[in-house]
Amino acid sequence: MTAEAEHPPIAIVGAGLIGTAWAALFAHHGFPVRLWDPQAAAMDRAAAALPRLSAQLSAIAAGQGGPQDVVHCATLAEAVAGAALIQESAPEDVPLKHALLAEIEATMAPEAIIASSTSALTWSDLGPGLAEPARLITAHPFNPPHLVPLVELYGTDPVRMDRAEAIYRMVGRVPVRLRKDATGHIANRLASALWREAVYMVQEGIADVEAIDTALANGPGLRWSVLGAHMAYHLGGGPQGMAGYLDHLGPSQERRWASLGTPALTPEVRAALIDGVAREAGGRSIAELEQDRDAALIALLRARKADG
Amino acid sequence: MTAEAEHPPIAIVGAGLIGTAWAALFAHHGFPVRLWDPQAAAMDRAAAALPRLSAQLSAIAAGQGGPQDVVHCATLAEAVAGAALIQESAPEDVPLKHALLAEIEATMAPEAIIASSTSALTWSDLGPGLAEPARLITAHPFNPPHLVPLVELYGTDPVRMDRAEAIYRMVGRVPVRLRKDATGHIANRLASALWREAVYMVQEGIADVEAIDTALANGPGLRWSVLGAHMAYHLGGGPQGMAGYLDHLGPSQERRWASLGTPALTPEVRAALIDGVAREAGGRSIAELEQDRDAALIALLRARKADG
Known part of the structure; x- marks a missing residue:
C-alpha cells in the first residue's frame, strides 16, 4: 500500500469548533486535510486555533506520519475533490445541510463517504438531501472532539461504514455503531x-x-x-x-x-x-x-x- | 496536636467487601483501625484481602503515617471502644441495622460518630435505631470504596458532619453533602x-x-x-x-x-x-x-x- 492509500485526503467542511478539531486530529495522524468554510472569519479563527489543538494532541502521543499541514481551500469543490471522507460540520439546520450535502455530492468522488458530525439531527433527517443517501453516514464526535475518543456511527451502506470505522480508528477514535437511527445517538x-x-x-x-x-x-x-x-x-x-x-x-x-x-x-x-x-x-x-x-x-x- | 489526636482510632463494623475496603483505606492513611464482624469467615476473607487492597493504595500514593496494622477484634465492644468514627458496613436490612446501631450506641464514646455505609437505605430509615439519632450520619462510598474517592454524607448534627468530613478528607476521599435525605443519595x-x-x-x-x-x-x-x-x-x-x-x-x-x-x-x-x-x-x-x-x-x- 502506498502512503496515499494509507492516508487518503480528508475534507473538513465547516471550520467551527467541531470542524477545526477534526482538522487538527486528522492532520496530527498523517492525513492530508483540506479545510473549507464559507465564512472567512471562521477560516481565520481555525488557523489561529490549530497550533494549540495540534500541541494538545502531541502532548498525548505522536501521530504516525503527522502532523501534516491543513490546507485552507477557497472553494468547497477544491476541498472535496479526491477526498476519501468528507467530514461535514456545518450548523444544525436541515435546509442548510441539505443544500450543502447536495453541493458536496455534485463534486465528490462517487465512492467517497460523507460523514456528518451532526449532534441534534439524525441520518433520516439528512438523507433526503442527497441523490444517493447511502453515501451519507452520521459520525457524531463528543466535545472536545480531538480529545474525547468516541465517534458514534450510523449509516446504511456496510462498505462505507467499514471504511469509515477503519479511518476513525487510524486517528485514535473509538467508533461505536448504532443499530437504529436515534435522536441523540447513544451518548x-x-x-x-x-x-x-x-x-x-x-x-x-x-x-x-x-x-x-x-x-x-x-x-x-x-x-x-x-x-x-x-x-x-x-x-x-x-x-x-x-x-x-x-x-x-x-x-x-x-x-x-x-x-x-x-x-x-x-x-x-x-x-x-x-x-x-x-x-x-x-x-x-x-x-x-x-x-x-x-x-x-x-x-x-x-x-x-x-x-x- | 499529638499523633493520636490527628489519627484517632476508627472502628470498622462489618468485614464484607465495603468494610474491608474502608479498613484498608484508613490503615493506609495512618489511622489505627479496629475491625469486627460477627462471622469468622468474613474476618478470614478480610485478612486475606487486606494486603492486596493495601498494595493497590500504595500504587497510587504513600499514605502519611501509614500503613497501620488492622486490629481484628473479637467483640463489637472492643472495636468500638475509644473510636472517633465507627464505620458501619453491615447488610442492608433495617431490623439488623437497628439492632447493631443500638449495640454500638451502648458502648461508643458519646461524642463519637456512627457513619453508615448504607447504599439502599437512608438516614431516616436508620435513625429510629438510636436513642440519639444525631450520632448517626450516612457516609455512602462508591464501589470500590478504597479507590473511588466519593463519599456522600447526610446527617443532622453539623458538628459531627464537619468532623466526619475532615476525617474523610484525611484519607483522600472527596466528601459531598446532601441537603435532604434521599433514597439513592446523589450518585x-x-x-x-x-x-x-x-x-x-x-x-x-x-x-x-x-x-x-x-x-x-x-x-x-x-x-x-x-x-x-x-x-x-x-x-x-x-x-x-x-x-x-x-x-x-x-x-x-x-x-x-x-x-x-x-x-x-x-x-x-x-x-x-x-x-x-x-x-x-x-x-x-x-x-x-x-x-x-x-x-x-x-x-x-x-x-x-x-x-x-
Whole structure:
C-alpha cells in the first residue's frame, strides 16, 4: 500500500469548533486535510486555533506520519475533490445541510463517504438531501472532539461504514455503531437522562449544583470512564454477574426508576442552575474552564495509553 | 496536636467487601483501625484481602503515617471502644441495622460518630435505631470504596458532619453533602437514571450492550470524570455559559427528556442484558474484570495526582 492509500485526503467542511478539531486530529495522524468554510472569519479563527489543538494532541502521543499541514481551500469543490471522507460540520439546520450535502455530492468522488458530525439531527433527517443517501453516514464526535475518543456511527451502506470505522480508528477514535437511527445517538441520550435527574435533585433541594457535579466526577463518572454502566451492574451482581444482579436487585432498580424525577426548567430552577455553576466555576472564565478540562483529559488519555 | 489526636482510632463494623475496603483505606492513611464482624469467615476473607487492597493504595500514593496494622477484634465492644468514627458496613436490612446501631450506641464514646455505609437505605430509615439519632450520619462510598474517592454524607448534627468530613478528607476521599435525605443519595440516583436509558436503548434495539458501554467509557463517562454534568452544559452554552445554554437549548433538552424511555426488565430484556455483558466480558471472569477495573482506576488516580 502506498502512503496515499494509507492516508487518503480528508475534507473538513465547516471550520467551527467541531470542524477545526477534526482538522487538527486528522492532520496530527498523517492525513492530508483540506479545510473549507464559507465564512472567512471562521477560516481565520481555525488557523489561529490549530497550533494549540495540534500541541494538545502531541502532548498525548505522536501521530504516525503527522502532523501534516491543513490546507485552507477557497472553494468547497477544491476541498472535496479526491477526498476519501468528507467530514461535514456545518450548523444544525436541515435546509442548510441539505443544500450543502447536495453541493458536496455534485463534486465528490462517487465512492467517497460523507460523514456528518451532526449532534441534534439524525441520518433520516439528512438523507433526503442527497441523490444517493447511502453515501451519507452520521459520525457524531463528543466535545472536545480531538480529545474525547468516541465517534458514534450510523449509516446504511456496510462498505462505507467499514471504511469509515477503519479511518476513525487510524486517528485514535473509538467508533461505536448504532443499530437504529436515534435522536441523540447513544451518548447524548445517556447524558440527557443523567442531567434530567441532576436537575431534578437541584429542583427538589436534595443537593446543590456543585455537590452533584463533584459527586459525579469523583464517583460514577470516574468509574464510567473505565467501565460501562451495564458492566458495572455485572460486577455488582456477585458470582452470577448480571443474572444475579437482575434476580436480586432488578425489582429495586425498577422501583428506583419509578422514583426518579421529571423536572421543569422554571425560572426558579434556571436561576439555581446558573447560580450553582457560577459558584462552582469560582470566577474561572469559560476559556479557563475549558483549559482545565483539556489539561485533565490529556492527563487521563496519557494514563490510558500507559495502562495499555 | 499529638499523633493520636490527628489519627484517632476508627472502628470498622462489618468485614464484607465495603468494610474491608474502608479498613484498608484508613490503615493506609495512618489511622489505627479496629475491625469486627460477627462471622469468622468474613474476618478470614478480610485478612486475606487486606494486603492486596493495601498494595493497590500504595500504587497510587504513600499514605502519611501509614500503613497501620488492622486490629481484628473479637467483640463489637472492643472495636468500638475509644473510636472517633465507627464505620458501619453491615447488610442492608433495617431490623439488623437497628439492632447493631443500638449495640454500638451502648458502648461508643458519646461524642463519637456512627457513619453508615448504607447504599439502599437512608438516614431516616436508620435513625429510629438510636436513642440519639444525631450520632448517626450516612457516609455512602462508591464501589470500590478504597479507590473511588466519593463519599456522600447526610446527617443532622453539623458538628459531627464537619468532623466526619475532615476525617474523610484525611484519607483522600472527596466528601459531598446532601441537603435532604434521599433514597439513592446523589450518585446512585444519577447511575439509575443513566442505566434506565441504557436499558431502554437495548430494549428498543437502538444499540447493543457493548456499544453503549463503549460509548459511555469513551465519551460522556470520560468527560464526567473531569467535569460534572452541569458544568459540561455551562461549557456548551457559548460565552453566556449555562444561561446561554438554557436560552438556546433548554427547550430542546425538555423535548429530549420527554423522548427518553421507560424500559421494563422483561424476560427478553433480561436475556439481552445478560448475553450482552457476556459478549462484552469476552470470557473474562468477574475477578478478572475487577482486576482490569482496578488497574485502570489506579492509573487514572495516579494521573489525577500528577495533574494536580
